Amino acid sequence: MTTTAFDIPDPTLRPADQVAQALGVDPEVGLTDATADERLADEGPNELRGRPPVPLWRKVLRQLQDPLVYLLLVAIVISLVAWAGEGGESWPVDAIVIALIVVANAVLGLVQEAKAASAVAALASMTAASSSVLRGGRLRTVRSTALVRGDVLNLSEGDSVGADARLLSATGLRLQEASLTGESGTTPKSADPLGGPTALGDRRNMVYRGTAVVQGVGRAVVTSTGMDTEMGRIAELLDRTDQEPSPLRREIGSVSKTLGLLVIGIAVVVMAAIALLNGVHDLTDAATILLMGVSLAVAAVPEGLPAILSLVLALGVRVMARRNAVMKDLHSVETLGSASVICSDKTGTLTRNEMTLSRIITPSGRVELSGTGYRPEGEARYRPTDGSEADLVREARNVVVAGALANNAQLLEEAGEWTIQGDPTEAAFLVALRKLEDAERVAACYERAAEVPFTSQRKMMSILGHHLDEDEHRLFVKGAPDVLLGHCDTVRCGDAVVSLDEAQRAGFLRAVDDLSVGAYRTLGVAYRDVDVAGIPTLAGTDRPLLDESAETGLVLLGVVGIIDPPRDEARQAVAEAHRAGIRTVMITGDHPGTAARIAADLGISQPGQRVLTGADLDALGDEDLRRAVLDTAVYARVAPEHKLRIIDGLQSHGLVVAMTGDGVNDAPALKSADIGIAMGITGTEVTKESSRMILGDDNYATIVDAVRQGRVIFDNIKKFLRYLLSSNLGEVATVFFGVVLAGLIGLSEADESGAIVLPLLATQILWINLVTDSGPALAMGVDPEVDDVMARPPRRQSDRILDGRMWRRIGFIGAVMAAVTLLTIDAVLPGGLLHGSGSLAAARTAGFTTLVLAQLFNALNSRSDESSAFRHLSNNRWLWGAIALAVALQGAVVSVPFLQAAFGTETLSWGQWALCLGLASVVLWLEELSKLVRRRRHSRARSEPRERP
Known part of the structure; x- marks a missing residue:
């Protein structure tokens, strides 16, 4: 039977070995994979209970809870009233068609919502937290959701604690527990049993889910998971405020309103x-006018815009994830594409x-020593x-x-491949030890007693x-040479220990400088014999x-x-970033x-260009630093707190x-930056969460490639906005000018019955909106x-996505669409x-077809603001599929007769098809x-020499 938390009345009051024994685990070996899998199946995943999934009927209802759908329902009522007023002898075709369009729009909305949710869920899976555990005697990295009671956690600086656990050992261990206790300071930890029941913030021998290791190392055995953790118990009290909309969402919302x-x-x-122009003679005329107004309103507003925006962002971010850049927030893409400075660490990144x-x-x-990498040859x-x-x-x-x-790293060999666990510098x-010495013999000689x-x-350990x-x-001590030398009094020469004089210190520092100039990272190594008789011991x-x-x-x-x-790449x-106007620091x-x-x-800096150190930064005031960041490309020997000052200066x-x-x-620096980027391999869990x-x-x-992808995604958003808005404006302009210019284009004389004559029927406008909006817009959203x-x-973040220039282009294209549609109608009518x-009927059909084809030509236009539509014409198969x-x-x-x-x-x-195709293509030409x-204007502007001031 699986051991459960209530088998341990209060793990804080019992010795750690007894807690481990009660949980059925050997602290030196950990659980086996089979036992862990059994407990996971029995207890369920280690996750907090989320909000219940929205049932399908609610999702369907949500698709219908839209002002534009309400307008369509009004249109159905109007058409039914008109049908009844005419005697109701035949089928109410208009009402049926509009109802089918409502259903089709709802289905499209559901599909888009489901795809966006699936993409977001996949991204969440990619950024899921992980924990280091001891399984079968070996350290393993597993998803925190897979932790079970009895798992032995390996804790080190930067880890995010994945479950509530009783400490087995702790060395200099301090945790940030503000998420549970509200205390901003760090909490020291110990494996000693407590003397009696205590408040949550005083349980020094426990670590809790959602807290962060800020210093030291330790091991702990998991006592509670999921909703049984302290975080689970107060989950209902956690702040669940809605996220503020991004600038892009705010702008899209403003445009929609x-x-x-x-x-x-x-x-x-x-x-x-x-x-006014045609008069209203009966109920049919009134219904026709109302239907046209409602259809025009529905067609003019791109009601699918929010869903398309979310789906395009989600699909774009998934492309970035496949290229090793995982965005945790969809709307951070717009910020990434605006990046003007990339501040990068050196080791492992550059x-x-x-x-x-x-x-x-x-x-x-x-x-x-010869050889490279981790193969000990x-x-x-x-x-x-x-x-x-x-x-x-x-x-x-x-x-x-x-x-x-x-050292806290591990060097592992499996199937002839050498890999490491832990810090690459320590590894x-x-x-090197395996190249010079019998590593197994050395390991067998020494047992770690403290750290x-x-x-x-x-900068030492x-x-x-x-x-x-x-x-x-x-x-045994290792650390930064300049720091370590300050702690040394003597030096070992052969078998003798002699005084470390100033000449020797200077010699070592010169050697460090020489190595550094050669792009070597330097570390000093020292030791001293210790008499443990005078050192206090851990309690018990x-x-x-x-x-x-x-x-x-x-x-x-x-x-x-x-x-x-x-790195070769x-x-x-760096050159590509510079070409894009992005500084690398x-x-x-x-x-x-x-x-x-390095x-x-x-190419980040020029030879001889100044390098600011942490000491230099400490000596600079805020205003001096603000000036210095503009022309400083390299900062060395900096502490994490210096990063905040650099970011503030640049921002x-x-x-x-x-x-x-x-x-x-x-x-803190990652949170302060506009785009905080965590290392997926060497980064700590706390860093990834921030x-x-x-x-x-x-x-x-990968960062530079992600910036490129961010810019491509943002361009694609502009593409489908330009396409949707210009196409919808074309529909509105067609009806408006068709009514105003009815006499000029022959519409007024087209119907001898005296009924109102419109360039397009309401159902035709709704059909155009259904057929040409979603497919091509989505295809442009994933345009290469x-x-x-x-x-x-x-x-610049202050730049609007829909600026004056873009609105002028939207107006121009909309006017051209209306013109060619009305010309088509005129060309067919007597x-x-x-x-x-x-x-x-033939004139309306031809005009209707011309407007659809013109919008499809507009899809090709909208792929670029300046480049020809024939450039990279075949590289978007989705767009061609949507057009077909x-x-x-x-x-x-x-x-088809019934249609x-x-x-x-x-x-x-x-x-007539040729006429429609030819006039529709005018939009393209x-x-x-x-x-x-x-x-040509831009080319001249670039080639003309600038006047000197």
Whole structure:
């Protein structure tokens, strides 16, 4: 039977081993996969209960709860009244057709909503939190939703706790528990049992779901999951305020409201014009006028715009995710496309993250290690300078042994492939150890007794090792060389320990500078023997309790150079960003020389350009820093708090800043940046939760590619907006000017019965809206790149998506559509400017068809603001599919008898089809001419020399 939480009355009051025993787990091995799977099946996933799914009938009802649907329902009532007034002898065709259009619109809305929800769910799955657990004696990374009671969590700085758990061990462990307790400070943790029941904030031996590890390391056994956690118990009390709409959504909402008011006004004017010019003689005339007004209002407003926008964003973001850039928020895409500065870390982002320990500097000389990556293959070349080669060999081995012991990484081999768990820099010591020493023998000699964890403030970490054979304790320390030297009094030369004089200190610092200039990351390694008799122990154990005070009086062993070569694609990506008007800024904790060399190699800065360090930033006031950020491309030896100041300085100039980060202390900077980017491989869970985007491959080139995709998505949004609004305006203009100019184009004399004559029927307008809106608009939403989006500067966030220039183009295209439609009607009718011989039904059918075809030509126009429609004409198969479907449906409406009866059409001759196609294509040719003029104007503007001021 699965062990449950109530088998442990209060885990805080019992020793950790008893809690683990009650949960049926060995703390040194963890659960087996089979046991974990059984418990997961029995207990359910470790997740908070979400809002219940919306039933289908509610989704259908939501599609009908729209003002435009209400208008269509009014149109059905009007048509039924008119039908009844005429005697009701035949079928109420208009009412049936409008009802079918309502159903079709609802189905389309449901499909679009379902696709958007599916895309968003897939993205949420990609950004799901994970936890490090001990399963079957090996550390594994699993989805936090798969945690079960009895799982042994491995906690380290930057982890987000996935479930409530009782601590088994804790070393310097501090957690941020503000989400549960409301206290802004960090909480120290210990594995000791408590003396009695305590408040939540004082339970020092427990860690809770949703809290964050900000310092130290520890292990804990899961006691509660899902709704049984403390977070689950107060889930109903959590803040569930609706998210503020993005600028893009606000602008689209504003446009929709403006259009709605405008269309109502136009519909009223059109109805009034029809009534005044034609008169209202009976109920049929009144119904015709009302139906036309309602249909015009429905056709003019792109009611599917919000659904199309969400779906286009979701599909675009899924494309980005397949390219290793996972956006957590759909609407952050518009900000990403506006990025004007990318602040990037160096290691693993601009470089390969294949950390290889290649140089060892000791008092007796230097050692060069061959080989790259994590495969422990390579040779050592010893170059003694101040001692014998034998001394250099001993010193080099001491360095790598100490560095490998002061370590929390793991080097693993599986099927001949070598991989790492943990920090790549630490793993480089493990690889070097295998090249120089018997790693298994070293590991068997020492047992870890205590740890002083690394922090970004101290830039050091220490391990107290217990030598099992000699029963001695030794503290192994590694850290930034300039920091570590301040803690050293002596240095080991061969087998002797001598005083570390100023000349030797200066020599090591020169060696560090030389390595840094060569793009090596440097670390110092030291040790000291420790008498544990005078050190306090953890309560209830014999384990020594260490803190930072132990890191004094150290014996320096040497300095290592770890190379991480620049990524091959990074230089090209930096150049591409520069071409797009985007600055690249490197921010790293490495030595200034290393940072400057890598930055110069990648084209981020010029050789000799100044590098600001953390100390420099501390010395600068806010105004001085604000000026400095404009021409500084490289920052080195910076702490996470410096990133906030850099971001604030850049944003004060109106720049849109994207910032990368991986450590827990990067979280505030990622939140402050316009686009916070977390590392997917090396990033901590806290960092991922604080970011808007997660890099699946920790690669700078992926960021630049994501900016490109963000710009493409934004361009596509402009495309379908331009298409929808100009097409709908064409419909409104056709009816309005068809009524006003009825005498000129021969409509007035087309019906001798005296009934009101309109250029298009209400059902025809609704059909156009149904056939030409959704399909082509969605296809343009996933349009591949047509223009070179990286050849222009970033879009300013103050720029409107629908500016004056775009509105003028929308008006121009709408007017052309109306003109060619009315010319088609005139050409078929006997009277008017162009004398034809067709009936009123034939003229309406031809005009109806011309307007549909003109909108499809407009879809080709709308793919670019300047480029010809014939550029990359065949690279969007979805658009061609949507156009083909629309043409087929229009052919059916014109040719199939029962559809002819429903929509008032009749079969067109081949000559009439050719007339419709030819006049509809005028929309394409006029826009091509307009684009040609714009391209030549822009080309002249670029070629003309600028006058000097």
